[in-house]
Amino acid sequence: MSTPTLRVAIRGETILNNPRFNKGTAFTKAERKAFGLIGKLPYRVNSLDEQCQRAYDQLQTQDTDIGKNSFLQSMKEQNWVLYYTLLTRHLRELVPIIYTPTEAEAIANYSHLFRKSEGLYLTFPDHESMEEEFLEVTKGRDIDLFVSSDAEAILGIGDQGVGISAAKSVIYSLIGGIDPSKSLAVTLDVGTNNESLLKDPLYVGWSHERLRGKEYDDFVDKFVQLVRKHFPHSLLHFEDFGVTNAQRLLERYRDNHAVFNDDIQGTGAVTLSSLMAAIGVTKSKLCDQRIIIYGAGSAGLGIAKQLRDAMVTMDNISVQEANSKFWLIDKHGLIKESLPAEYVRDDLKAFSRQDAEWEEFQSDGEITLLDVVKKVKPTTLIGTSTHAGAFTKEVVQAMAAECDRPIIFPLSNPSKLVEVNPKDANDWTNGKALLATGSPFPPAKMPNGKDYIIAECNNALIYPGLGFGAMISQSRCVSDTMIIAGARRLASLSPALKDPDDALLPDFGDAPSVNFEVAVAVAEQAVEEGSAGVDWKKEEVREKAKEKLWKPVYEEYLYDENGEK
Numbered sequence: 001m002s003t004p005t006l007r008v009a010i011r012g013e014t015i016l017n018n019p020r021f022n023k024g025t026a027f028t029k030a031e032r033k034a035f036g037l038i039g040k041l042p043y044r045v046n047s048l049d050e051q052c053q054r055a056y057d058q059l060q061t062q063d064t065d066i067g068k069n070s071f072l073q074s075m076k077e078q079n080w081v082l083y084y085t086l087l088t089r090h091l092r093e094l095v096p097i098i099y100t101p102t103e104a105e106a107i108a109n110y111s112h113l114f115r116k117s118e119g120l121y122l123t124f125p126d127h128e129s130m131e132e133e134f135l136e137v138t139k140g141r142d143i144d145l146f147v148s149s150d151a152e153a154i155l156g157i158g159d160q161g162v163g164i165s166a167a168k169s170v171i172y173s174l175i176g177g178i179d180p181s182k183s184l185a186v187t188l189d190v191g192t193n194n195e196s197l198l199k200d201p202l203y204v205g206w207s208h209e210r211l212r213g214k215e216y217d218d219f220v221d222k223f224v225q226l227v228r229k230h231f232p233h234s235l236l237h238f239e240d241f242g243v244t245n246a247q248r249l250l251e252r253y254r255d256n257h258a259v260f261n262d263d264i265q266g267t268g269a270v271t272l273s274s275l276m277a278a279i280g281v282t283k284s285k286l287c288d289q290r291i292i293i294y295g296a297g298s299a300g301l302g303i304a305k306q307l308r309d310a311m312v313t314m315d316n317i318s319v320q321e322a323n324s325k326f327w328l329i330d331k332h333g334l335i336k337e338s339l340p341a342e343y344v345r346d347d348l349k350a351f352s353r354q355d356a357e358w359e360e361f362q363s364d365g366e367i368t369l370l371d372v373v374k375k376v377k378p379t380t381l382i383g384t385s386t387h388a389g390a391f392t393k394e395v396v397q398a399m400a401a402e403c404d405r406p407i408i409f410p411l412s413n414p415s416k417l418v419e420v421n422p423k424d425a426n427d428w429t430n431g432k433a434l435l436a437t438g439s440p441f442p443p444a445k446m447p448n449g450k451d452y453i454i455a456e457c458n459n460a461l462i463y464p465g466l467g468f469g470a471m472i473s474q475s476r477c478v479s480d481t482m483i484i485a486g487a488r489r490l491a492s493l494s495p496a497l498k499d500p501d502d503a504l505l506p507d508f509g510d511a512p513s514v515n516f517e518v519a520v521a522v523a524e525q526a527v528e529e530g531s532a533g534v535d536w537k538k539e540e541v542r543e544k545a546k547e548k549l550w551k552p553v554y555e556e557y558l559y560d561e562n563g564e565k
């Protein structure tokens with residue numbers, strides 16, 4: 001295949017300092033001449049393979065994961081093709097370094113590890129000039145994807161002021177095939193309530209208590225309206241917003257723009273896929289499940305709604321009946337009618353249990369996870385609480401006593417916050433539990449000595465595909481039916497369908513091809529239901545999607561002052 005060519009308008013130091021165009025020692029002799037680089041590079045021209053080898057060797061000299069994370073961050077600032085090629089070639093090894101769980105440590109230390117800014121920072125004290133800042137950074141760019149966060153609920157580590165959107169953007173390109181020059185990470189800095197950040201003289205964000213109420217809403221709205229005005233066909237991704245804002249913002253904008261909340265919808269979708277795979281093993285229906293969700297925040301409620309909606313569409317039961325299959329537990333115990341109003345957000349009410357069912361507990365205060373497990377005899381237990389170790393041996397064994405193959409998904413991230421280590425859940429149930437976790441864990445040993453691979457039920461196994469599918473079909477919205485189509489496609493790729501002792505989800509090493517399948521399903525659904533902005537037939541979607549995939553390759557550059565910059 002011949003090398004694709006690109007006309008580029010920047011030269012000399014400027015091209016060497018631009019990670020989108022920089023090739024370092026891989027600039028050819030002809031390019032060095034045309035772009036004024038002969039004296040700016042050592043003599044030898046390297047291939048991408050040689051550069052990858054050198055970079056990988058350098059990476060191995062770092063002893064800690066956080067050291068490797070910082071090294072890779074610097075590489076991203078230097079050369080995107082090399083960075084994404086290295087990550088692609090060592091995907092299973094390096095995703096946990098640039099993403100969950102190591103990213104949690106990098107974000108918690110953001111101000112101390114900080115070297116170079118990336119993306120767009122919109123900060124409240126500068127809100128009056130927001131449009132200027134926005135246009136300055138997006139000028140001349142064709143942006144398909146905005147990945148935004150106000151960093152109030154980063155993974156399970158809480159309020160971090162500034163953070164996650166860059167890591168989530170990288171995953172879109174690495175796994176979803178989205179051209180990194182067409183996406184933008186946006187930090188919405190509305191202050192922080194994290195005391196240690198507020199006291200830290202090196203904190204790089206706005207050292208101020210977090211905005212709430214109208215000021216917050218107006219600030220976010222100003223940003224969303226800029227996206228809508230200047231990039232009406234883009235996808236707007238929300239990540240790690242606090243529980244009081246996440247659902248509200250999604251509802252507010254989803255009818256008018258393609259917006260997507262990863263913690264609510266991405267997590268709901270990947271959990272639906274995992275559960276579909278698990279019930280394939282237990283040979284039961286979704287609506288036969290009794291599901292406890294421990295931690296009723298953005299992810300917990302997103303999962304409840306996604307599973308509920310899937311029961312309604314796939315098993316043909318009423319919404320009310322589907323709601324009755326869930327027991328949600330939050331900080332103050334089981335969500336039930338008589339719980340004080342301040343503990344039950346409006347959006348949880350549909351899942352609130354009737355007091356009459358729990359009369360025997362009325363006088364004893366809050367109803368604990370163990371109480372609910374003993375009484376309800378759940379088939380499925382999902383953790384999105386950030387409460388490490390909450391699924392104790394007693395809880396897991398009480399569940400296993402009443403259920404042949406307990407489905408247990410401790411999804412809290414990063415690894416140290418997992419509700420139960422999957423190895424323990426496996427041991428305590430004699431290998432009967434069907435397991436999936438949010439962060440990567442090593443395989444557990446089955447009683448027969450075989451490895452049981454722990455599926456990684458992380459939204460990164462689906463959100464890049466959901467996003468890519470919505471983007472290439474230029475969807476006006478990300479509908480529930482598009483998300484269900486993606487989740488069903490992912491479930492259909494479960495290794496457990498062929499071998500019930502195998503993992504519930506495909507291996508993360510296959511995440512790019514898996515997400516491609518998800519994208520095709522999502523775009524096909526968009527075409528079918530008429531929300532696509534492209535004029536494609538359903539049969540054409542796969543080919544078109546393939547053409548749009550971005551891959552890290554060096555193009556041959558021709559100097560042209562009217563070219564790209």
Ligand SMILES: NC(=O)c1ccc[n+]([C@@H]2O[C@H](COP(=O)([O-])OP(=O)(O)OC[C@H]3O[C@@H](n4cnc5c(N)ncnc54)[C@H](O)[C@@H]3O)[C@@H](O)[C@H]2O)c1
Binds near residue numbers: 262385387414
């Ligand atoms: N695996 C994934 O793909 C995935 C996706 C999203 C979130 N998560 C993880 O789920 C966790 C929650 O994320 P979120 O975005 O929903 O946060 P959130 O703050 O919206 O929700 C957390 C909820 O847990 C509740 N909670 C806290 N302590 C509890 C306790 N001891 N018992 C019961 N409930 C308790 C909180 O009151 C809150 O409602 C995080 O650890 C996050 O990393 C995982």
Ligand SMILES: O=C(O)C[C@H](O)C(=O)O
Binds near residue numbers: 100412
């Ligand atoms: O970031 C992740 O690893 C998944 C998820 O979005 C989370 O908030 O935990």
Ligand SMILES: [Mn+2]
Binds near residue numbers: 239262263
């Ligand atoms: Mn998240």
